[in-house]
Amino acid sequence: MNDARRSCPDDGTPIEPGYRFCPRCGREAAVPAPVDVPAEPFRIAATWERARYPEGVDSMVRAVLALESTPDLPIERLRTESHLVLVLDVSGSMNVPEKYPLLREALDLLMSHLEEGLYLTVVLFSTESQILCQGVAAPEVRRRRSALLARMDESPIRFQETHLRGGLDLAVDAVREFRAKRKDVVPRLYVLTDGQLTDPERAYAARPELERLGAEVHSFGFGRDFAFESMRRIMGTSPGGTVKHIRDTQDVLERFQRVAQVTASIVATEVVLQMEFAEGVIPGDVFSHRPAQRLWPASEFRPPRAPRFEIGVLEAERRYAWAFEARLPEDPRPGFRLGKIRLAYRQGGRDHELAEWLEVPVAAGAEEGAADPAVASVFTSLEDLRDDRIETQIAAYEARIEICRAERRDPEYLRALEEVVSRLRAGIAKEAIDESLLRAADADPSTCTIDHWGE
Amino acid sequence: MSEQDPHPDEAAVERYARAFLRPSLFERLRSLKGATLGGWTAVWVRAIGSAGVLLEARKGEARAVLKMPHLPYDRPATFGAAEIRARREALLREAEMLRRFSDSPLPSLIELVTGENPLLAERSAALRGGEVYLAMEPIAGRAIDLEVQARLRHPEFNQVGEWLGRWIEDVLSFLKHLRRTPPGHYYTDFKPSQVLVAAEGQIRIVDAGGIARAGLEMRAPVTRAYAPGTGDLEPVSLQALGRTLYAALLNKVLHERSGIDEPLLATVCPADLAHWISKAAQGAWSTIDEAIARLPL
Numbered sequence: 001m002n003d004a005r006r007s008c009p010d011d012g013t014p015i016e017p018g019y020r021f022c023p024r025c026g027r028e029a030a031v032p033a034p035v036d037v038p039a040e041p042f043r044i045a046a047t048w049e050r051a052r053y054p055e056g057v058d059s060m061v062r063a064v065l066a067l068e069s070t071p072d073l074p075i076e077r078l079r080t081e082s083h084l085v086l087v088l089d090v091s092g093s094m095n096v097p098e099k100y101p102l103l104r105e106a107l108d109l110l111m112s113h114l115e116e117g118l119y120l121t122v123v124l125f126s127t128e129s130q131i132l133c134q135g136v137a138a139p140e141v142r143r144r145r146s147a148l149l150a151r152m153d154e155s156p157i158r159f160q161e162t163h164l165r166g167g168l169d170l171a172v173d174a175v176r177e178f179r180a181k182r183k184d185v186v187p188r189l190y191v192l193t194d195g196q197l198t199d200p201e202r203a204y205a206a207r208p209e210l211e212r213l214g215a216e217v218h219s220f221g222f223g224r225d226f227a228f229e230s231m232r233r234i235m236g237t238s239p240g241g242t243v244k245h246i247r248d249t250q251d252v253l254e255r256f257q258r259v260a261q262v263t264a265s266i267v268a269t270e271v272v273l274q275m276e277f278a279e280g281v282i283p284g285d286v287f288s289h290r291p292a293q294r295l296w297p298a299s300e301f302r303p304p305r306a307p308r309f310e311i312g313v314l315e316a317e318r319r320y321a322w323a324f325e326a327r328l329p330e331d332p333r334p335g336f337r338l339g340k341i342r343l344a345y346r347q348g349g350r351d352h353e354l355a356e357w358l359e360v361p362v363a364a365g366a367e368e369g370a371a372d373p374a375v376a377s378v379f380t381s382l383e384d385l386r387d388d389r390i391e392t393q394i395a396a397y398e399a400r401i402e403i404c405r406a407e408r409r410d411p412e413y414l415r416a417l418e419e420v421v422s423r424l425r426a427g428i429a430k431e432a433i434d435e436s437l438l439r440a441a442d443a444d445p446s447t448c449t450i451d452h453w454g455e
Numbered sequence: 456m457s458e459q460d461p462h463p464d465e466a467a468v469e470r471y472a473r474a475f476l477r478p479s480l481f482e483r484l485r486s487l488k489g490a491t492l493g494g495w496t497a498v499w500v501r502a503i504g505s506a507g508v509l510l511e512a513r514k515g516e517a518r519a520v521l522k523m524p525h526l527p528y529d530r531p532a533t534f535g536a537a538e539i540r541a542r543r544e545a546l547l548r549e550a551e552m553l554r555r556f557s558d559s560p561l562p563s564l565i566e567l568v569t570g571e572n573p574l575l576a577e578r579s580a581a582l583r584g585g586e587v588y589l590a591m592e593p594i595a596g597r598a599i600d601l602e603v604q605a606r607l608r609h610p611e612f613n614q615v616g617e618w619l620g621r622w623i624e625d626v627l628s629f630l631k632h633l634r635r636t637p638p639g640h641y642y643t644d645f646k647p648s649q650v651l652v653a654a655e656g657q658i659r660i661v662d663a664g665g666i667a668r669a670g671l672e673m674r675a676p677v678t679r680a681y682a683p684g685t686g687d688l689e690p691v692s693l694q695a696l697g698r699t700l701y702a703a704l705l706n707k708v709l710h711e712r713s714g715i716d717e718p719l720l721a722t723v724c725p726a727d728l729a730h731w732i733s734k735a736a737q738g739a740w741s742t743i744d745e746a747i748a749r750l751p752l
Contacts, residue, residue, distance in 0.1 A: 057535075058535040058536050059535070060532065060533070060535065280577075282531045282532045282577045283532060284530075284532030284533065285530075285532075298530065298531075298532060299479050299529055299530065325532060326532055327531070327532040327533075327534075327535060329579075330536055330578070330579050330582065395473060395478075396473060396474055396475070397474075399470050399471075399473035399474035400474040400475075402470055402474075403467075403470055403471065403474055404708075406467075406470075407601060408604065408706075409706060409708060410706050410707050410708045412707070413707075413708040439710050439711075439712060440708075440710060442710070443680055443708045443709060443710040444475075444678075444679065444680065444710070445475060445646065445648065445678065445680070446475070446505045446678065447504070447505035447506065447644050447664075447665070447676050447677065447678050448505075448676075448677065448678070448679065449674040449675060449676050449677070450674065450675055450677050450682075450685060450691075451673060451674055451675075451685070452643075452667065452673070452674070452675045452685070452686065452687065452688050452691065
């Protein structure tokens with residue numbers, strides 16, 4: 001469906017389809033002049049893990065779907081307005097020559113290069129939080145940047161503890177307030193923090209709010225002592241969801257410029273990826289691989305055979321990749337179509353759809369082909385996501401604790417389990433927990449098989 | 456209590472699934488309640504083992520433990536027809552073991568039946584309809600570690616050497632019988648959850664899938680925390696038995712690298728038995744005959 005959506009003649013807010021008048025101002029809605037969109041603004045292609053799959057075998061097939069904008073896409077005409085929200089750590093650990101001055105310089109650079117169509121909110125957090133600027137348009141940001149930086153330098157909240165929750169609350173409010181005025185502007189939130197959080201539990205509790213916000217949330221770890229796991233937990237399944245480490249603090253200048261650049265490159269919104277599996281195919285898990293890694297377990301697909309994934313927005317000149325797996329029916333023939341992939345998005349004021357059949361390289365009587373190392377490595381990098389949800393890990397250890405207590409089991413084992421849970425709750429990644437402690441907590445009761453030498 | 460009501464013990468199975476497997480798997484298995492499986496009606500999920508799922512089942516007045524293949528039913532894309540058939544073959548092999556060792560601590564086989572597996576709804580009718588179910592004697596009892604701990608806390612059972620020695624003798628006698636039966640069978644998957652003390656006080660071994668056959672199969676079933684060694688089947692079997700007894704007596708949850716502390720063991724059982732169990736747990740007994748000869752009586 002390619003309907004140009006009407007908007008409020010007063011402030012440009014989109015109006016639900018089917019309405020002629022704006023429900024707020026009562027005036028007749030404006031119909032935007034459609035932007036000339038190229039016939040194929042995006043390309044989508046599947047690469048199968050194996051060059052061929054044997055006929056008549058219910059193989060597990062895996063593939064990577066790559067999506068890119070076409071090179072001649074008129075970004076200037078297609079890009080949407082965006083609201084960039086930065087949540088910046090100004091706690092005590094930032095008060096060193098290789099951190100705060102560089103962050104300040106990066107912010108200065110970002111503000112001075114902020115492109116038209118961008119609005120900026122900056123939230124500072126330490127023990128308290130403070131809004132430096134809220135929803136300010138790019139020209140005004142450029143004009144006021146020295147004053148904003150001076151205000152940051154004089155902020156009374158600087159250089160205390162690292163309480164992120166207050167900063168997140170201010171950022172969420174800023175997104176909501178701005179959206180109430182301008183529904184058509186795409187919000188995007190970036191959190192930069194440099195150390196372990198003082199309030200991890202309170203910050204984790206902000207996760208549902210972030211997930212409901214409908215904005216992409218990303219984060220940067222600044223310097224060496226970064227609570228990677230905590231940030232991953234806080235962002236949960238929010239769209240976006242990248243956690244990037246700026247190990248060399250000098251790199252923050254380049255990263256912030258990149259943030260401004262990509263936020264100004266959003267060329268499609270309301271993006272939904274849908275997979276429609278053919279009869280007899282058993283859908284497996286689907287992953288987002290780029291830009292952020294995320295798992296959509298098959299057990300949560302709704303509807304089970306035609307799951308929809310809310311992607312959010314697409315940027316020009318960025319490569320998106322998703323990985324998926326599925327079990328073929330018991331008797332597939334050459335030319336078998338696994339199903340159809342549909343990408344629905346909004347661009348230039350209209351709804352669009354890109355659809356592709358997924359044809360599996362099933363070959364008559366063939367042996368399974370060799371694995372494509374690039375595709376295989378994508379799945380290797382994603383494998384951990386399946387059992388890596390921190391909440392799942394904690395729930396499993398807590399169930400072991402319950403069993404241990406109910407059956408009055410080994411106090412040493414109980415202590416190990418409690419210790420592991422407390423470390424995971426504090427945001428420490430499982431990989432960073434002492435090996436002997438994990439060995440005790442992970443005692444495996446399941447049977448396996450071993451080679452024997454016979455008798 | 457109706458067949459749809461949760462059984463009190465099912466909560467423990469659900470907890471086990473959360474602790475070591477996936478809650479979603481338990482939910483799928485629970486959906487079998489009330490289903491007819493090879494002529495038996497599933498009543499509740501009794502246990503989830505590594506290779507099989509155990510269901511309490513009824514047929515008329517008869518009760519049975521129904522064993523069906525354990526597959527990741529909550530992640531159906533992860534297994535195919537080959538995996539389904541392999542699990543069925545393992546159950547057929549287990550049925551053969553139960554028939555062959557019918558007069559032993561293993562459960563009695565009531566019948567081997569085939570039928571529809573409702574958890575394979577996405578598969579072809581042929582695959583879905585060929586499920587293998589083992590209907591076995593239900594054994595009322597408690598896992599050896601829980602039973603030993605209960606006994607050690609209770610003054611009535613203060614003669615530890617007496618009942619423990621009798622159990623060990625019974626198990627060794629079973630192992631000897633297994634080994635004598637051509638081509639030579641060995642129980643290699645001892646662990647506390649496989650060894651039950653029945654309500655009448657005798658030792659029962661609940662999983663015939665823990666038997667390895669010499670010469671015919673190159674791989675043997677083990678649980679690494681209890682059988683951390685490798686090599687011949689006979690010492691592997693005795694080591695797993697030793698570590699199972701050690702864990703039960705000291706209320707320990709072992710892992711592959713858990714060490715053996717004989718003086719500590721001697722604080723809860725007679726020193727000569729503690730010595731025998733420690734030696735077994737360290738893999739020192741290389742044959743069943745040697746283990747029997749050294750067992751203090």
